[in-house]
Amino acid sequence: MAAATKHVVIVGGGFAGLNAAKVLGNQPGLRVTLIDRRNYHLFQPLLYQVAMAALSPADIAAPIRHILARCRNITVLQEEVTGVDLAARTVMAGTATVSYDYLLLACGAHHVYFGHEEWEEFAPGLKTIEQATEIRRRVLNAFEAAECATDPAEQRRLLTFVIVGGGPTGVELAGAIGEMSRYTLTRDFRNINPRLARIILIEAEPRILASFSEKLASEAARNLERLGVQIWPASRVTGMDANGVQVGQERLEAATILWAAGVHASKLGEKLEVATDRQGRILVAADLSIPNHPEVFVAGDQAHFDHGRATPLPGLAPVALQEGRAIAKNILRENAGRTRRPFHYRDKGQLATIGRSRAIVELGRLRFAGFFAWLAWVVVHIYYLIGFKNRLSVLMQWAWSFFSWQRGARLIVSKEWRFYCKREGMPKP
Amino acid sequence: MAAATKHVVIVGGGFAGLNAAKVLGNQPGLRVTLIDRRNYHLFQPLLYQVAMAALSPADIAAPIRHILARCRNITVLQEEVTGVDLAARTVMAGTATVSYDYLLLACGAHHVYFGHEEWEEFAPGLKTIEQATEIRRRVLNAFEAAECATDPAEQRRLLTFVIVGGGPTGVELAGAIGEMSRYTLTRDFRNINPRLARIILIEAEPRILASFSEKLASEAARNLERLGVQIWPASRVTGMDANGVQVGQERLEAATILWAAGVHASKLGEKLEVATDRQGRILVAADLSIPNHPEVFVAGDQAHFDHGRATPLPGLAPVALQEGRAIAKNILRENAGRTRRPFHYRDKGQLATIGRSRAIVELGRLRFAGFFAWLAWVVVHIYYLIGFKNRLSVLMQWAWSFFSWQRGARLIVSKEWRFYCKREGMPKP
Numbered sequence: 037m038a039a040a041t042k043h044v045v046i047v048g049g050g051f052a053g054l055n056a057a058k059v060l061g062n063q064p065g066l067r068v069t070l071i072d073r074r075n076y077h078l079f080q081p082l083l084y085q086v087a088m089a090a091l092s093p094a095d096i097a098a099p100i101r102h103i104l105a106r107c108r109n110i111t112v113l114q115e116e117v118t119g120v121d122l123a124a125r126t127v128m129a130g131t132a133t134v135s136y137d138y139l140l141l142a143c144g145a146h147h148v149y150f151g152h153e154e155w156e157e158f159a160p161g162l163k164t165i166e167q168a169t170e171i172r173r174r175v176l177n178a179f180e181a182a183e184c185a186t187d188p189a190e191q192r193r194l195l196t197f198v199i200v201g202g203g204p205t206g207v208e209l210a211g212a213i214g215e216m217s218r219y220t221l222t223r224d225f226r227n228i229n230p231r232l233a234r235i236i237l238i239e240a241e242p243r244i245l246a247s248f249s250e251k252l253a254s255e256a257a258r259n260l261e262r263l264g265v266q267i268w269p270a271s272r273v274t275g276m277d278a279n280g281v282q283v284g285q286e287r288l289e290a291a292t293i294l295w296a297a298g299v300h301a302s303k304l305g306e307k308l309e310v311a312t313d314r315q316g317r318i319l320v321a322a323d324l325s326i327p328n329h330p331e332v333f334v335a336g337d338q339a340h341f342d343h344g345r346a347t348p349l350p351g352l353a354p355v356a357l358q359e360g361r362a363i364a365k366n367i368l369r370e371n372a373g374r375t376r377r378p379f380h381y382r383d384k385g386q387l388a389t390i391g392r393s394r395a396i397v398e399l400g401r402l403r404f405a406g407f408f409a410w411l412a413w414v415v416v417h418i419y420y421l422i423g424f425k426n427r428l429s430v431l432m433q434w435a436w437s438f439f440s441w442q443r444g445a446r447l448i449v450s451k452e453w454r455f456y457c458k459r460e461g462m463p464k465p
Numbered sequence: 466m467a468a469a470t471k472h473v474v475i476v477g478g479g480f481a482g483l484n485a486a487k488v489l490g491n492q493p494g495l496r497v498t499l500i501d502r503r504n505y506h507l508f509q510p511l512l513y514q515v516a517m518a519a520l521s522p523a524d525i526a527a528p529i530r531h532i533l534a535r536c537r538n539i540t541v542l543q544e545e546v547t548g549v550d551l552a553a554r555t556v557m558a559g560t561a562t563v564s565y566d567y568l569l570l571a572c573g574a575h576h577v578y579f580g581h582e583e584w585e586e587f588a589p590g591l592k593t594i595e596q597a598t599e600i601r602r603r604v605l606n607a608f609e610a611a612e613c614a615t616d617p618a619e620q621r622r623l624l625t626f627v628i629v630g631g632g633p634t635g636v637e638l639a640g641a642i643g644e645m646s647r648y649t650l651t652r653d654f655r656n657i658n659p660r661l662a663r664i665i666l667i668e669a670e671p672r673i674l675a676s677f678s679e680k681l682a683s684e685a686a687r688n689l690e691r692l693g694v695q696i697w698p699a700s701r702v703t704g705m706d707a708n709g710v711q712v713g714q715e716r717l718e719a720a721t722i723l724w725a726a727g728v729h730a731s732k733l734g735e736k737l738e739v740a741t742d743r744q745g746r747i748l749v750a751a752d753l754s755i756p757n758h759p760e761v762f763v764a765g766d767q768a769h770f771d772h773g774r775a776t777p778l779p780g781l782a783p784v785a786l787q788e789g790r791a792i793a794k795n796i797l798r799e800n801a802g803r804t805r806r807p808f809h810y811r812d813k814g815q816l817a818t819i820g821r822s823r824a825i826v827e828l829g830r831l832r833f834a835g836f837f838a839w840l841a842w843v844v845v846h847i848y849y850l851i852g853f854k855n856r857l858s859v860l861m862q863w864a865w866s867f868f869s870w871q872r873g874a875r876l877i878v879s880k881e882w883r884f885y886c887k888r889e890g891m892p893k894p
Contacts, residue, residue: 075609075877092521094874101653102875111655114609114877130613166879180504180543184559224530226540425865425873432861436854444854445523446531448504448543450595 042371045127045136046070047117047304049077049100051353052142052335052360059364061107065371068110069136071129075099075114078165079421081353082430084205087162087171088212089443095430097165098423117143119307122329138331138367141318142360143302145337145351150298155276159293162205169449171294175213176448178291179221182228189289195233196290198281200273201297202239203247204388207256209294210237211391214263219392219441235265236290238283240297242270245388245396247350252396255405259390273297299351301338313340317348322378324363335359343381353420354384387413392438471800474556474565475499476546476733478506478529480782481571481764481789483851488793490536494800497539498565500558504528504543508850510782511859512591513634516600517641518872524859526594527852546572548736551758567760567796570747571789572731574766574780579727584705588722591634598878600723604642605877607720608650611657618718624662625719627710629702630726631668632676633817636685638723639666640820643692648821648870664694665719667712669701669726674817674825676779681825684834688819702726728780730767742769746777751807753792764788772810782849783813816842821867 044060046053049072060068076097085091101112115130120139127134147161160167160174175197182194195217199210217233224230237244237260244267245253257267268283275282280289301316310326311319317340318326324339326332336356341349349355358381366376385399387409395410397403414434421427433444473489475482478501489497505526514520530541544559549568556563576590589596589603604626611623624646628639646662653659666673666689673696674682686696697712704711709718730745739755740748746769747755753768755761765785770778778784787810795805814828816838824839826832843863850856862873 075605075875092523092874093878094521094876097876099653099875102871105652112653113613115613132613164879165876169878176504184542184544184561223534224528224541425862425869425871428861428865429858429873432857433854436857440854442531442854444858445521446504446528447523447526447594449522449598450593 041065041067042137042367043135044068044138044140044367045134046140046142047127048072048140048142048144048302048336048338049074049112050080050142050144050336051356052363053140054100054103054360055357056140056142056335056360056364057104057107057110059361060367061104061110063109063368063371066109066367068107069113069134070100070104070110071113071115071117071127071134072100073114073116075101077103077422079426080163082417082421083162083165083168084208084212086165086168086445087175087209088216089172089176089445089447090212090437091430091433092445093165093169095426095433096421098426103422117304120304120332122308122310122326122332125331136331138333140333140335140360140363141302141304141338142335142356143304143338145299145301145315147295148298148300149295152276155295158276158278159200159281159295161295162209163299171209172445173448174292175216176446179217179225179228179230179233180448181291183225184227191228192234193279193289194291195228195230196280196288197233197235197292197294198288198290199235199237199294199296200281201295202237202241202244202267202269203296204245204386206237206239206294206296207244207260207388207390209296210235210265211260211263211389211394214260214265215391216443218264220443231264233264234290235263236268236288237265238268238271238273238281240270240272244269247386248388248396248398249403252398252403252405256388256390256396259394259405263391299337305334305338313348315340323366323376324359324379333363335363341379341381349381350386352384352386355381358382387416389413392441470494470496471566471796472564473497473567473569473796474563475569475571476556477501477569477571477573477731477765477767478503478541479509479571479573479765480785481792482569483529483532483789484786485569485571485764485789485793486533486536486539488790489796490533490539492538492797492800495538495796497536498542498563499529499533499539500542500544500546500556500563501529502543502545504530506532506851507594508855509592510846511850512594512597513637513641515594515597515874516591516604516638517645518601518605518874518876519641519866520859520862521874522594522598524855524862525850527855532851546733549733549761551737551739551755551761554760565760567762569762569764569789569792570731570733570767571764571785572733572767574728574730574744576724577727577729578724581705584724587705587707588629588710588724590724591638592728600638601874602877603721604645605875608646608654608657608659608662609877610720612654613656620657621663622708622718623720624657624659625709625717626662626664626721626723627717627719628664628666628723628725629710630724631666631670631673631696631698632725633674633815635666635668635723635725636673636689636817636819638725639664639694640689640692640818640823643689643694644820645872647693649872660693662693663719664692665697665717666694667697667700667702667710669699671699673698676815677817677825677827678832681827681832681834685817685819685825688823688834692820728766734763734767742777744769752795752805753788753808762792764792770808770810778810779815781813781815784810786849787811816845818842821870 221230
């Protein structure tokens, strides 16, 4: 006897949600609704390259409904999910209420400023395409404004870039600004020397890249220094305004401040009244379900999965991807009358890149740095990028950048589309 | 005896200004300042492809200061020019006052709504990257919202696209929406059939493409109809609101309205108190200088150049390009003690493309349409596009689109970069 068709609702089209959907696509006895407030899947590991004018947004994003177009049992809705009723087994999406038999929450994380949310205005984080283009605009505008400035102090402030947070994102941003100022822009200006830009990476811990081994992290630090980046370890930002940052007793005048310090899981988790950790991640069981709610799964940056180490599984793409697939497979197993399997993470290692042709790779005991680590970084990122066209486009742009020392997307685009028609003016940064 | 170094100020980095600068680059006895409020040169003929999600902004734009980096006598300033003092021979750029020996005004044109500037909110024009991404957002959002809508009348309104203006831009926009709805999106939705989208091209004149021959224009009209575009000739838009347009007695409910009807030259020209035409273009002499001001030249969409026909030279890229070069050469001649030459336009013909693999070409008596016209269109546009990398990237994306029937940049990007962090919500279209 065939069972009734089960409805699986997936909230979030990131690595976890999309990969779960792919496993469930065209499977009998299942109907899937994927809800995301965006129309595209974003390849976040390369988002810093959009911010640093090396890639275009479209190179690292693909429309979710096109990726899943051939899965005839999947409906994609572009809506915002505002709440979940665990008892009634329904999800509030926009004005609609959607019931589910299985629910997968994979809503990701966003930046937090440790109680200083007013800092966001001065120091954008890097989680969305909008933020990436905002960072691009600020960095490029700083060089343009410095070229026009006549006061040396103002010029110095405009050419000072402060990055808060020494994790992989902060390191990648600092390295890219270093590369841009030391190589890409050198011949383009007449009144300033971009090579004199000050780039300061501020980290609260005693060293950068805490998740990597000490040896690799110090290798990365040396590579950053070669690009003109100064690292301020064991330093804490205590204040911030439009003109610079306060670091304890010290004050840095800086026109551009970037935030790569703290993240917090999607607020949807806290609305559920289930156990969460300090970063808002939902504590999940061995099969990634919420305790007492076996029909609700959580994956990716929103999940706190205890794998017997000091810290839970980190917020990395391979973790989210494997979690999404494992959850989907368990739904298929259960639908076929079999029992669930606990989730085991297969460590894919971690990588970080530092400017042009330098990276560090750590995979269990295998640890290496330098050009070959960078090649490994290129191969891994191209491999995981979705869609033939995006892969080819990114590979081509990287090849062009590598040989020409240039960046392909040096555009300062305004926020307001009507501005130029109406006022015919350029907004100041 | 060597003459003193002359200072040439160029306002605007479009086809005219950039090509003038290239001729003047590294020439002895000259120093050049190019001022633009943007940091990039924009290849406007392909802007509709950015609006229609086929290309990324960076594919058709290149940083001006990088294009001119090797011209050591050229300084590029990203500033807004707010006025010109013809008597004092100075230009106001931001807070600075720049004196010139020669001035080239090439500030282009913007959209006008014939006294209904309040329509801009409902019907964006297509002159800037910001407007192109706004149009892309509106078009893609309309399909997404229709997929979520439950009321059939609302769904029909969301799937109605009105393009006002049947010139080349309007035809290219309408054709691209036709292609997108009839081919690209067909498999991606579950609740709507994108093929049923209504696309209406409204033209005030008795026929579209008035600058082309009647035969070619009717060929283009037939091609548009094959893509599901309905042409309403001899129709005038009399009203507009957020829900649709009024066309005389008739009313169209439409979520997306695009404006491709009227342009007006940059307002800087009117501030000069020199003779302008109805569209704000400055009347220029045979050498493209302003009468009684031989040291001031005007080129491109801002110039009204009488070449003995019923209408002045049209606002086309080849016109602007040739004018810019001719002006620069006359400055070089004069600087070398020789006399100026009058400007003669070498007709490069005109092209328009209608969706995938159809175009019309008119070059003197040579007139053809169809696939080979489209190939000619591709070759010409790739040839004139600036920079090896942009050419390769665009060619690759076109090849991919041609064989996959897909579009490479189907992203709905928000206007407000802080929105998603703060509210965690999706803005409604």
